[in-house]
Amino acid sequence: MLLDKTISQLLKGYREKEFTPKDVVSEIFENIEKNEEKINSFVTLLDKKEILEKFKDIDLSLPLAGIPYVLKDCYVTKGIKTTASSKILEDFIPPYNATVYEKLISAGAILIGKTNMDAWGHGGSTENTDFGVTHNPWDLTRVPGGSAGGCGVAIAARFCTFAIGEDTGGSIRNPAAWNNVTGLKVTYGRVSRYGAIAYASSFDTVGPMAKTIDECAYVLQIIAGKDILDATSSNEPVPNYLEPKTAKKFTLGIPKEFFGNGLDKEVKASLDAAVTKFQELGVETKEISMPLLEYAIPVYYIIAPSETSSNLGRYDGIRFGSGRENFTNETKRRIMIGTYSLSAGYYDAYYKKAEQLRTLFIEEYRKALLTCDAILMPISPTPPTKIGELINDPVQNLLADIFTTSQPPAGVPCLAIPCGFTKNKLPIGMQLVGNMFSENILFELGNIYQNATSWHLEKPKL
């Protein structure tokens, strides 16, 4: 299948005239016709004829010429409905483009559609959506993870080669793990957030998802960089992510607190096997201790709801969208927790306290990363859950984010990589966490593992 190829294999095939973008787009729509109904990954699927017409004379020298992708439906796309998977924006047609979308247009990439998510980013299962649950292609009775669930499944189901997701508390990493794909939560400020519908503005990151690390690196090369339209975007120069550094001896930190209780047996077995694999491949591993990370959930679930309660204040049905009664219960809960944390009499005990812990988290990561190049962590305590399990239990839903909520407050990057399956063939993923702006180290270290394993080459039987 053409869609099993990587971006560079597709570009090579185009240039050598083995096949054309039209062939690739046609295969995508065949896959969509066959499987989208049972998966429900798209909120908006673009029209095949219009796509083929638009790209028929594509300049094949462009860096992503003819490469098909999807956008999580939180990125504004001029003239194309953008909903954040909420009924409130069900008929919102943005009059401008997100910067990440502009960059991909300039690079010649082909947008296939806008994918389903947990509304506003509020969730880890793509069940908190007003556009129907998205189903995990590895087991249709289970969730694809979230909030960028539609992105994860679109790659796994071969509806695209890469996706742009958005990660605030695990929203790229969790669906990467649960769909057997690779995903990158970038350093905060690495990629412009202009035109990304905001969830928690000091946590939100824009990042790539694809089958492989190299494809994520290739896309990052194109979307990273300073944007004057995003005041939080970084001045840090964008390195060459595609050139491997000289093969240094890496050290991987293993935080003992995250490898004990609370991990599903099969997930733990996969993670332990991954540690062994790294050792076999010549990577030094050392046990480290990060006791503060136990407070990840309280810190995240005070700051993120506080920021979202402010950001979602703009949805008042006046300039755009419909009324606030259309927020889902999960979103209403998050707005209320945030409002409470920021309110007079509670601000110091909750919001200010969480921000003080945030300072301590930054220091906790800085200290740990003095002794190792990257930290290996699980992504999810369990394999993909059954539909209904998380969304119907607000507390369980919250606790499931334990491994992905300590990094956003610190702004550090994380690379999610497939590392195995359960005996029921459900995907398991792991993440490498590094210092801010260490994406190139994460890519190189991750590739040591990915080049020696083949989990990431597997795809679901559909």
Place this chain on the structure above:
Amino acid sequence: MISSSKIAKLANLPIKSTEEGTFTKQLESILDIVSKLQKVATANIVPTAQVTGQVNVFRDDEIDVARMFSQEQALSNAKQQKNGFFVVPAIFE
């Protein structure tokens, strides 16, 4: 103690009176979990609001015509408009 009706009012969130009880219970469970951070000593720790290390990122106070919306574009998603204005709920009687 959290009162979901009070907080919903502060947040301008319409919730039905039949829902108040459930919301209150759920919010209390969540607050129970997040309140755990009280256990950590943070005296004299400076809070962090953002991690960019940048301050006062300004642009020149100049209009970029290329990025302006026309009035029509600005109104294009409004549910109600009149004479080129957004219709808003009345504030005064």
